[in-house]
Amino acid sequence: MASQPFWEVTPLHRMTTVQWEALCDRCGRCCLEKLTNRRNGKVYYTSIACPLLDPASCQCRDYRDRRRHVPNCLQLTPRNLPSCRWLPRTCAYRLLLEDKPLPEWHPLVSGDPDAVHAAGISIRGKELHALPTEGVPLESYIVDWGIWAKKARVD
Numbered sequence: 001m002a003s004q005p006f007w008e009v010t011p012l013h014r015m016t017t018v019q020w021e022a023l024c025d026r027c028g029r030c031c032l033e034k035l036t037n038r039r040n041g042k043v044y045y046t047s048i049a050c051p052l053l054d055p056a057s058c059q060c061r062d063y064r065d066r067r068r069h070v071p072n073c074l075q076l077t078p079r080n081l082p083s084c085r086w087l088p089r090t091c092a093y094r095l096l097l098e099d100k101p102l103p104e105w106h107p108l109v110s111g112d113p114d115a116v117h118a119a120g121i122s123i124r125g126k127e128l129h130a131l132p133t134e135g136v137p138l139e140s141y142i143v144d145w146g147i148w149a150k151k152a153r154v155d
């Protein structure tokens with residue numbers, strides 16, 4: 001009998017470092033600047049990307065040493081995950097925290113690291129900006145996150 005995949009049977013706080021890291025689908029979405037509505041707490045993603053984000057691979061250019069360049073980059077852990085309400089709905093960490101299954105395009109499910117890009121979930125091919133243009137409000141850079149979420153079929 002085939003054994004169940006580790007993410008279905010292992011609680012997040014019991015995962016090994018390798019398992020925990022494997023949950024990341026490498027979408028790159030969490031490395032975009034976000035805006036939070038102070039009144040209702042709603043989070044909006046913008047097309048302003050972290051300077052270390054590589055738009056082709058959708059990964060950090062210097063993950064191991066990233067805090068030397070971006071001191072406020074958060075290390076996601078099982079402990080701080082529940083407070084990271086800004087993670088996108090498609091994020092595997094958020095999905096498992098909410099007792100939802102991983103989608104079919106997730107690399108662990110599909111076996112294909114490119115499936116996340118083919119499904120339009122990642123930042124690959126999206127119009128990104130390094131910095132906001134002077135005088136242009138950050139709100140102008142909000143991306144249509146709803147479309148991405150719909151494609152992800154996790155709503």
Ligand code: SF4
Pocket residue numbers: 023024025026027028029030031076087088090091092093
């Ligand atoms: S949003 Fe989640 S799955 Fe996507 S890159 Fe960030 S941590 Fe990984």
Ligand code: SF4
Pocket residue numbers: 030031032050051052053054059060061062063066067070073074
């Ligand atoms: S430093 Fe790296 S991991 Fe952190 S937000 Fe920037 S690109 Fe993402």
